[in-house]
Amino acid sequence: MPKLIQRSIDLYNWFEQRLGLGGPVIEAAEHEVPASTSSWWYVFGSAATVILVLQVMTGVLLALVYAPTASHAWSSLQFLDHNVRLGWFLRAIHGWGSDFMVAIVLIHLVQVFLFGAYKFPRELTWIIGVFLLLLTLGMAFTGQVLRFDQDAYWGLGIGASIVSRVPWIGGPLVSLMLGGPIIAGPTLSRFFALHVFVIPGILLALVGLHVWMVLRLGINEWPMPGRLVNKKTYVRDYHHLTEKTGIPFVPDAAWKDAIFAAAIMLAVIACALWFGPFGPSGQPDPTIIETAPKPDFAFLWIYAVLAYLPPALETPVLFIAPVIAIGAMLLLPLFSGEGEKHWSRRPVAVLMVSVIAVTLGIFTHLGTYTPWSPIMNAWSSDAIPVDYLTNRTPLERQGAIVFQNKQCRNCHSIGGSGGLRGPALDTLASRMTEDQIIRQVLQGGGNMPAYGNALNPSETTALVRFLTTLRSSEMPAIDASRRMVVSEEQRPSSSSQ
Amino acid sequence: MSDPRPSTNHEAPFGEQHIPPGAPMTEPANPQSHKSEGHSRRVFLFKLSLFLNGIVGAVLAVPVLGYLLGPALKKTSSENSWISLGPLSGFPEGETRLVNYRNPVTTEWDGQTGDVPCWVRRVSGETFQVFAINCAHLGCPVRWFSQSHLFLCPCHGGAYYADGSRASGPPERGLFEYDHKIDSGNLMIHAGRMPTLANSAKAEPPPLVQIDAQIDVQIDAQIDSIGSNTTLAATPKPAPRCSSCPS
Numbered sequence: 001m002p003k004l005i006q007r008s009i010d011l012y013n014w015f016e017q018r019l020g021l022g023g024p025v026i027e028a029a030e031h032e033v034p035a036s037t038s039s040w041w042y043v044f045g046s047a048a049t050v051i052l053v054l055q056v057m058t059g060v061l062l063a064l065v066y067a068p069t070a071s072h073a074w075s076s077l078q079f080l081d082h083n084v085r086l087g088w089f090l091r092a093i094h095g096w097g098s099d100f101m102v103a104i105v106l107i108h109l110v111q112v113f114l115f116g117a118y119k120f121p122r123e124l125t126w127i128i129g130v131f132l133l134l135l136t137l138g139m140a141f142t143g144q145v146l147r148f149d150q151d152a153y154w155g156l157g158i159g160a161s162i163v164s165r166v167p168w169i170g171g172p173l174v175s176l177m178l179g180g181p182i183i184a185g186p187t188l189s190r191f192f193a194l195h196v197f198v199i200p201g202i203l204l205a206l207v208g209l210h211v212w213m214v215l216r217l218g219i220n221e222w223p224m225p226g227r228l229v230n231k232k233t234y235v236r237d238y239h240h241l242t243e244k245t246g247i248p249f250v251p252d253a254a255w256k257d258a259i260f261a262a263a264i265m266l267a268v269i270a271c272a273l274w275f276g277p278f279g280p281s282g283q284p285d286p287t288i289i290e291t292a293p294k295p296d297f298a299f300l301w302i303y304a305v306l307a308y309l310p311p312a313l314e315t316p317v318l319f320i321a322p323v324i325a326i327g328a329m330l331l332l333p334l335f336s337g338e339g340e341k342h343w344s345r346r347p348v349a350v351l352m353v354s355v356i357a358v359t360l361g362i363f364t365h366l367g368t369y370t371p372w373s374p375i376m377n378a379w380s381s382d383a384i385p386v387d388y389l390t391n392r393t394p395l396e397r398q399g400a401i402v403f404q405n406k407q408c409r410n411c412h413s414i415g416g417s418g419g420l421r422g423p424a425l426d427t428l429a430s431r432m433t434e435d436q437i438i439r440q441v442l443q444g445g446g447n448m449p450a451y452g453n454a455l456n457p458s459e460t461t462a463l464v465r466f467l468t469t470l471r472s473s474e475m476p477a478i479d480a481s482r483r484m485v486v487s488e489e490q491r492p493s494s495s496s497q
Numbered sequence: 498m499s500d501p502r503p504s505t506n507h508e509a510p511f512g513e514q515h516i517p518p519g520a521p522m523t524e525p526a527n528p529q530s531h532k533s534e535g536h537s538r539r540v541f542l543f544k545l546s547l548f549l550n551g552i553v554g555a556v557l558a559v560p561v562l563g564y565l566l567g568p569a570l571k572k573t574s575s576e577n578s579w580i581s582l583g584p585l586s587g588f589p590e591g592e593t594r595l596v597n598y599r600n601p602v603t604t605e606w607d608g609q610t611g612d613v614p615c616w617v618r619r620v621s622g623e624t625f626q627v628f629a630i631n632c633a634h635l636g637c638p639v640r641w642f643s644q645s646h647l648f649l650c651p652c653h654g655g656a657y658y659a660d661g662s663r664a665s666g667p668p669e670r671g672l673f674e675y676d677h678k679i680d681s682g683n684l685m686i687h688a689g690r691m692p693t694l695a696n697s698a699k700a701e702p703p704p705l706v707q708i709d710a711q712i713d714v715q716i717d718a719q720i721d722s723i724g725s726n727t728t729l730a731a732t733p734k735p736a737p738r739c740s741s742c743p744s
Contacts, residue, residue, distance in 0.1 A: 071608025153610065157636035157691070158652070164693030171695035172569035179568050181576040181690035182600050184607040186568070285609035287597045289630060289638035292651040306635060307653040311669045372654045376640060406645045411654075421654050449656045449664035454646040 028215050029254075032246030034238075036222030038253035041115070043260035044108035045214075049207060050261040051101045054268070055139075056200065058094040066146070068192040070185040070284065073148035077280045092272035095147075098140050100268050102298045105136045110353055116341025117220035119229045123333035125213045128206050130329045135203045137298065142195035144296045148188055149280035154293030156183045156191075165315045183286075218242065219249075223341035231338060292373065300367025301360050307372040371420035374410040378418045385415035392469060399466025402459045406451065414470065422448060429471035433479045437467050576602050577689040582627070584682050588619040593641050593659065601689045615675065616641055616648070617684065618659065625684060628661050629673035629692040636693065639672065648672060673697040 016022045065084055067076035080087035109129065112118060118126035141159075145152045156178070163177055164170040179186030221241055247253060282291060295303050309317055343350055384400050392400075403409065411421035418424075432440065441463060444450035455463065468476070578601045588594060596617050603611035616628040616639075628648070630638045637652035647664060648657040655666035662671040673692035678685050690696060 069606040069608070070610045071606045154637050154652070157631060160691060161631070161634070161636035161693050164695035166695075170693070172566075174691070174693055174695055175571060176566065176569040178691065180604075181571075181602050182610070182613065183691065184600070184610040185604040187610075283609060285612065286630065286638070287595075287609070287612050287614045289595070289614060289640055291638065293637055303652075307667065309667070311667050314667065314669070373651055374649045374654055374656075376649065376651055379644075407642050407647070407649075408645075410642075410649065444665065447665045449647055449658065451645065453658070454644070 029250040030248045031215065032242050033219050033249045033253055034221045034241050035245040035247045035252075037219045038247060038256060039222065040256055040260070041111055042219065042253075043257045044104050044111055046254075046257040047261050047264045048101060048104045048108055049211070051097050051104065051264065051268070052203070052207065054265065055094060055097050055101060056204075058090050058097065059196070059200075061090050062094055063196065068146070068188060070148065070188045073146070073188055074280055074283045077147065077149075081277060088277050089272060091277035092275070093268060094143075095278040096268045096271040096275070098143055099297055100264060100271075102136055102140055104264065105133055109133060110357075112220065114343045114346075114349065114353060115220055116223050116229070116343075116346070118333040118336075119339070119341060120231050120234055120333075120337045121217050122213070122220060123337055125210060125217065126333045127330055128210050128213070130326065132203065132206055132210060134326070135199055135206065138199050139195065139203065140296060140298045142191050142199065144299075145188070145191040146195055147278065147280050148284050150282040150284060150288070150291045151279065151293050151295070153183060153284040153286060154291065155295055156187060158293070158295075162318060165318060220341075223343075225340075225342040225345050227342075228340055229338045290376070292370075292376070294367075294370070297364070301363035303370075304363040304367040304372075307366075307370070369420075373419070374407075374421050375419040376410060378409040378413075379404050379407040382409055382417040388415065388470065393465070395462050396466045396469050399462035399464065402455070402463040403466055406454060406459075406463070408463075411448075425467065425470050427470065427472050427474055429468045429476050430474035431477055433477045433482075434464060434468050435479065436477070437464050441467075577687050579678070579680075579685045580688055581680075582615075582617060582684045582686060585619075585623075585679065585684060588617055588625070588684065590619050590621050593618040593643065595641070598686075598688070613688070614638070615686065615688070616672075618661075623679055625677055625679075626661060627675040627677045627684075627686045629675065629697070631673060631692055632668060633663075633670050633672055633694070634666070634668040636691070669694075 012022070062080070065076060065080050065087065067073055077091070080091055082088070112126065112129070141155075145156060160174045160178055160183065163173045166173055175181065177187075177190075178184075179190045218238055221238060278296070282288060294300070306314070306318075340346055384404065389397055389400060408425075409418040411419040413420060413424045414426050428437070438460065440446075440448065441455070441460060442450060442452040471477075580598050580601060582596045582598060587596075594617050595614055597612050597614045600607075600611050600613050614630045616630065618626040618628070620626065628639075632639050632650040632652065632655045634650065634653055634655045637650050639648040639650045639655070639657065641648050646659045648659075648661070650656070650666065650668075653667050655668040656664040657668070657672050658664050660671075661674060663669075674697075675692075676687040
């Protein structure tokens with residue numbers, strides 16, 4: 001036994017003599033960090049790295065089977081899901097790993113922002129981190145494209161349409177993005193190259209730099225209110241702190257990272273087992289137009305923003321807002337490299353994080369149920385509640401049929417089902433008079449198309465009769481001015497002019 | 498990179514003046530010569546090697562960029578061509594139908610993605626409109642609803658009238674239209690490139706005002722007919738103000 005140990009040591013030394021890596025690695029692992037940083041708040045960066053490794057590994061495994069051609073990608077995913085042993089599980093891990101990675105990178109960003117970690121001397125670490133976030137999102141988008149299904153196909157269409165709005169060079173940029181005149185074979189090939197070679201290559205290189213700088217500059221100490229960062233004294237103070245309270249990163253601080261990483265991995269595995277892989281949804285056949293394309297979770301908020309922007313503002317916002325947002329993040333440490341680090345003394349920072357988080361959350365939530373989209377089959381699938389038809393005249397019931405047949409239901413709900421694009425009509429007649437309803441139906445307006453060309457007079461009559469019954473138990477809407485006019489007309493004798 | 502020894506082997510084909518692009522950093526150290534002696538010569542040669550590699554890089558960059566930008570440099574005219582959508586008899590007058598065609602520019606491995614749908618509207622006789630499937634907002638596939646005479650987009654709710662003009666929602670303009678012609682009884686369209694705002698913002702100004710005079714006239718007529726034929730509220734229905742008031 002001692003002989004075996006000696007053998008192992010000899011073997012290690014043989015390699016170490018030639019590689020010379022063991023020493024520096026052990027030294028880096030055991031370097032002293034301020035004791036305050038051994039915290040559960042400091043585990044997200046390492047967790048993101050661990051998931052990145054998981055993504056690389058599962059990605060390589062998926063690439064063993066995946067066929068990156070437009071004609072076969074979708075069927076190769078079906079093959080992975082159903083014919084390759086545990087293929088579905090690897091797809092699920094890779095998919096859930098991607099969602100977790102985006103989430104953890106975002107949490108990591110918020111944490112280092114609130115802890116003032118981007119201040120001197122770690123400005124560049126933050127700037128590289130911003131690029132890491134963008135690359136992570138790039139991986140998420142290109143990964144969704146590789147799941148070459150309906151969502152991916154039309155997602156590319158959305159991407160191309162956005163790119164086409166770039167002034168002057170929009171057209172060539174679209175061709176560059178698609179690799180040809182339409183979304184087809186070359187498009188998938190180039191997104192495959194991006195997802196598998198280009199972005200991961202840059203991502204891994206920058207992660208290396210990012211970690212290297214954390215080691216070189218030391219982990220950001222736990223901020224204390226009133227302890228200001230000063231470029232002249234910071235490095236000296238940090239060294240004092242490390243000397244005074246330093247503990248070796250491995251094992252004294254790293255155990256928390258390790259436990260959190262394990263928990264995250266278990267969470268990914270659990271989601272993969274429980275929910276399974278994402279899609280693929282319908283095949284990428286553009287002639288199948290019965291589809292409601294939707295991006296993956298990380299991009300739902302953009303999808304929602306694009307629905308709510310006024311048409312005239314859309315193109316400017318699309319290209320100016322990202323430049324401002326990314327520019328601000330990149331320049332942040334250069335303009336705010338000194339001063340207070342603690343969140344309790346940085347109310348604007350806390351406010352910004354809160355507002356942005358709530359905004360993204362709301363838009364993402366809206367993106368999950370897309371209230372702006374017509375429900376394409378509501379007119380033929382959702383029946384009118386019986387209550388709305390009892391004790392109604394034949395004309396009113398005829399109007400209910402018109403209501404269904406003219407797809408009003410796709411945008412307007414009644415009885416709790418139907419589209420959410422327009423207002424619910426359950427109490428319409430309590431808000432609008434008959435005249436107003438007629439006008440609205442025939443001329444549209446307020447984001448409603450005009451139906452004057454789609455309805456003949458008898459249909460309009462019936463429809464409006466039906467709509468005027470929709471007031472639940474509320475009073476019907478009254479046109480006050482007409483009442484005045486009518487009462488004036490009825491008292492011509494009393495007018496003493 | 499990890500083993501310092503065999504670097505001399507790589508230099509062999511280049512003789513003593515080492516200009517290999519891969520290994521400009523390794524000096525063939527000669528322990529006998531004085532350190533400073535020949536230093537300026539070696540610095541010069543190193544600079545020369547950098548210059549040489551710069552030229553090689555520039556020469557290489559031209560084809561690389563040309564290859565990379567190839568798709569962007571193609572002219573639209575080279576990709577669009579006339580495609581037959583079938584005989585006119587396939588399009589009943591007054592109807593709007595979905596028609597698929599195979600894109601003129603495809604690769605063998607495009608699979609289904611090479612098939613492109615479009616909406617053909619035969620207004621009357623030989624008057625046609627051929628609309629792209631892609632919503633003018635963000636390219637999602639619009640669907641035709643013949644009952645309500647509307648195209649609806651599933652993504653963000655863009656809506657268009659039967660003639661392709663914008664009805665409501667986020668699109669800035671009407672549906673993209675393909676140029677078309679009738680050739681020996683066949684409907685032909687000029688297509689090949691995905692229509693986007695960058696290449697199809699042709700012709701007509703964006704119809705943001707959607708109510709044209711025709712509709713107004715019709716609406717007026719309808720309102721009149723409703724008023725005269727039925728008991729709808731266009732004519733005042735004198736209702737007693739209160740239970741005791743005289744009507």
